Amino acid sequence: MTATSDPIVRTEHLGRVVKDKVLVEDATFEVHTGEVLAIVGPSGSGKSSLLRLLNRLDEPTSGTVYIEGIDYRQIQPRELRRKLGMVTQRPYLFPRTVEENLQFGPMQRGETLSHESVEQLLARVGLKAYASRNVANLSGGEAQRVSVARTLANSPLVLLLDEPTSALDEASKLEVESSIQNVVHDQGLTCILVTHDTAQAARLAKRALVMESGRIVRSGSISEVLHA
Amino acid sequence: MLKFFTSNQLYLGLAQALIAASSAMLVVLLARKRGIHLERETFIAMVRGLVQIVAVGSILLLLLRGPRWTSGFLLTAMIVAAGATSAGRAKGVPGAFRVSAWSIAFGAGSVIALMTWFGVIDTAITSLVPVGSMLIANAMNTNSLALNRLRADVLAHVGEIETALALGAEAKNSVSPYVQASFEASLIPAIDSIRSLGIVWIPGLMAGMLLSGARPVYAAIYQFVVLAMIFAASGLTSLVSTLLIRDRIFTPAQQLSLQPGR
Numbered sequence: 001m002t003a004t005s006d007p008i009v010r011t012e013h014l015g016r017v018v019k020d021k022v023l024v025e026d027a028t029f030e031v032h033t034g035e036v037l038a039i040v041g042p043s044g045s046g047k048s049s050l051l052r053l054l055n056r057l058d059e060p061t062s063g064t065v066y067i068e069g070i071d072y073r074q075i076q077p078r079e080l081r082r083k084l085g086m087v088t089q090r091p092y093l094f095p096r097t098v099e100e101n102l103q104f105g106p107m108q109r110g111e112t113l114s115h116e117s118v119e120q121l122l123a124r125v126g127l128k129a130y131a132s133r134n135v136a137n138l139s140g141g142e143a144q145r146v147s148v149a150r151t152l153a154n155s156p157l158v159l160l161l162d163e164p165t166s167a168l169d170e171a172s173k174l175e176v177e178s179s180i181q182n183v184v185h186d187q188g189l190t191c192i193l194v195t196h197d198t199a200q201a202a203r204l205a206k207r208a209l210v211m212e213s214g215r216i217v218r219s220g221s222i223s224e225v226l227h228a
Numbered sequence: 229m230l231k232f233f234t235s236n237q238l239y240l241g242l243a244q245a246l247i248a249a250s251s252a253m254l255v256v257l258l259a260r261k262r263g264i265h266l267e268r269e270t271f272i273a274m275v276r277g278l279v280q281i282v283a284v285g286s287i288l289l290l291l292l293r294g295p296r297w298t299s300g301f302l303l304t305a306m307i308v309a310a311g312a313t314s315a316g317r318a319k320g321v322p323g324a325f326r327v328s329a330w331s332i333a334f335g336a337g338s339v340i341a342l343m344t345w346f347g348v349i350d351t352a353i354t355s356l357v358p359v360g361s362m363l364i365a366n367a368m369n370t371n372s373l374a375l376n377r378l379r380a381d382v383l384a385h386v387g388e389i390e391t392a393l394a395l396g397a398e399a400k401n402s403v404s405p406y407v408q409a410s411f412e413a414s415l416i417p418a419i420d421s422i423r424s425l426g427i428v429w430i431p432g433l434m435a436g437m438l439l440s441g442a443r444p445v446y447a448a449i450y451q452f453v454v455l456a457m458i459f460a461a462s463g464l465t466s467l468v469s470t471l472l473i474r475d476r477i478f479t480p481a482q483q484l485s486l487q488p489g490r
Contacts, residue, residue, distance in 0.1 A: 057390055057483055077482045082396040092391040105395040154396060 006069065008033045008190050009084075009158055013063035014053055015214075023049040025214045027063070031158065034188045038205035038222070040198055046214035047194040048089075051162050054192065055086045067157070078108070085156030089163040091147035093135040098122070098146050101135060105154040113153055121149040124187075125179040141172025145179045152183065159184065159191045165200065180204060198226050249274050292353050299353045303340065303360045307333045310368035318375035318473070321486060327472040328371050335465025336360070336367040339457050348453060362433070362454060363461040366418065370462035371469050374414035378470055381406035382477060382486050389484055399478040407470045414466040418459045425455060 007030035014027040024046045031037050039047045052058045054065060056077055065072045072080055082105065093101050099118045106113045118131050125145040135143060144164060151159065161180065165173040177200065184191045184204065195201050201208055201222065208225040210218040218225050234240055256270045291298045311329025318324040340360045343349045349359050382389065382403060392402035425431070426448070433454055437447035477486040 055394055056481060057393065059479065059481060059483060078396045078398065081394050086394040088387065088391060088394070090387060092387045094388070094392075104392070104397075108396045108398070108401070150395065 007031060007066075008068055009054065009192070010066040010069075011054070011063065012066070014050070014060050014065060015062035016049060016053055016058060017061045022214045024053060024060075027053075027216055029209055029216065029219060031190060031192060033190055035207065036184055036191045036193060036205040038201035038208040039192065039194045039211060040196065040201050040208055040226075041211035043196060045211040047196075047211050048162050049214070050211065051086070051160050051192065051194050055084050055160055056080055057086075082109070082154045083157045084160055085151035085154050085158070086160040086162065087144075087147050087151050087164050089166055091143040093138075093143055093146060093150075095135065097131065098127070098133050098135060098138075099131040101146060101150050102131075102153045105150065117153075121152055122146075124152065124183055125149045126175065126182070139172060140168050141175040144168060144172070144176045148176070148179055148183065157190065159189050161191060161193045161195075163194055163196065166196065177203065202226060245278060249278075288357065292357075294353070296351060296353060299356045299360070302357050303337075303364065306361055306364045307336065310364050310371075314368050314371045314375065317372040318379050321375060321379050321473060322476045324375060324473070327469050327476065328368075328375070331371055331465045331469035331472060332364060332367045334468050335371075335463070336363040336461040338464065339363055339461040343457055348457070359454065359457075363457055366458040367461045367465040370414045370418060370466045373417070374410045374466040374470050375473060377413045378406055378410035378473060379486065381409060382484075383488055386484060386487060393482060393484065399482040399484075400474055402484075403474055403477070407474050411466050411470050414470075415459075415463055418455075418462045422452075422455050422459060425452065431455070 009031040011027050011029055015025045016023045017025075027050055029037075039050060041047050049058070053060050056065075056072060067075060067080065067083060075083070094104060099115070102118050102121055103113045115131065119128065122128055122130050125148050127142060127145055127149065130138075130142070130146070135146065138146065144167075148159075148164070164180065165176050168176060180191075180193075181204065183189055191204075193201065193204055205222055207220065208222050209216050210225055234243070252270065252274060256266050259266050288302075291302060308329055310332050311325055314328040314332070315325035318328070321327075340349065340356075340363055344351060344356060349356055385406060389402045389406075393399065421431075431451055431454075434447045434451035437450065438444060442450075477484060479485050
């Protein structure tokens with residue numbers, strides 16, 4: 001997809017200040033359909049805070065976000081969060097089976113996710129035949145892939161990934177990254193990836209923003225941004 | 229032994245209070261040896277409790293001779309004080325005082341009103357105020373336990389709650405396991421009190437009735453009546469307070485406002 005299409009996500013002077021502490025300041029950027037945007041920067045630079053603002057888990061103190069051209073304050077928070085599905089650093093699976101975890105999101109809207117759909121979603125993240133497993137018996141990498149599948153079960157327009165591999169060992173990290181590659185690249189899902197790992201950003205994204213002290217200090221293609 | 233030294237009831241009471249408080253402070257000293265520091269909080273609580281109960285006793289002496297409406301005034305004042313005390317156990321929880329006061333007013337107040345109407349509680353101030361205060365005090369304890377537990381559980385499970393929100397769950401559904409757990413935990417003391425009645429303990433009210441010459445069987449039955457009323461008042465209070473707090477820990481945009489360090 002080209003960057004000339006209408007942006008699916010557009011932020012305008014987005015910011016959040018808590019008790020005089022600036023978490024995010026004047027963040028303005030666009031993400032287009034099918035694009036993978038990486039947000040990179042050191043710890044405490046405001047990357048995760050920015051992602052939380054996109055999902056409206058936190059309220060902006062300035063600016064706003066447009067989803068498909070609509071100010072996101074006009075969208076019901078629950079519907080917004082379904083559209084902008086988020087995968088957190090730790091998977092936080094509910095203490096049930098893998099299948100029940102995947103059914104959680106649709107169930108919130110009164111929908112039932114069929115067993116076939118569960119199997120298809122699990123196949124997309126390389127976890128075929130895991131549906132009946134209890135999440136207590138999963139490795140860190142498997143749990144994070146279930147978390148990705150659980151978010152996909154809501155059919156999001158945009159996938160928000162908040163440091164999805166930072167809590168994993170190297171082998172698990174590659175497994176999860178491969179699942180993300182499959183979901184994002186092969187199926188053209190729009191994605192915003194927060195990572196402090198610039199090599200990972202280069203592997204998964206074509207465009208990047210660099211944040212420092214809550215501000216976007218650089219943006220452009222991966223090669224421009226990371227080699228600047 | 230104390231009666232050998234004084235026959236004055238006031239001096240006797242103060243000496244008894246001093247000895248009882250010393251035993252409590254001994255426990256505090258033992259806790260200190262294990263690195264648990266309760267000295268300041270316990271000392272202040274005991275001095276405050278003694279001053280308050282003596283002050284209330286003195287005021288009661290005057291009010292018990294007054295018109296019946298004074299019992300309503302006294303019980304309302306107790307509910308407000310109970311709300312303030314309970315709210316202190318839910319630091320950082322938005323509107324904890326208002327929620328506590330309204331919940332105790334609803335829980336204890338409705339049981340007091342209903343039981344007075346049925347004639348289970350006598351309308352005389354000498355009966356209504358002490359029994360009402362027991363219901364309010366127990367409702368306060370239950371409310372404190374519920375709010376304290378809910379606050380701790382929410383703070384310990386921010387990730388799980390926000391994950392549920394991020395998956396499109398309604399705010400109330402995202403915390404429902406913790407609301408339920410806090411409600412159940414808050415009622416454990418009330419349930420255990422009824423369960424162990426007469427076996428583990430003979431409560432003060434029954435002991436008092438026996439000492440004042442009531443028939444033992446009636447004293448026993450009335451003690452059960454009081455504990456059942458306490459359970460009803462406590463349960464209603466906890467139910468209302470956990471539901472009210474559940475709605476207050478989220479913003480209108482369904483964002484969790486109770487967060488560590490905020």
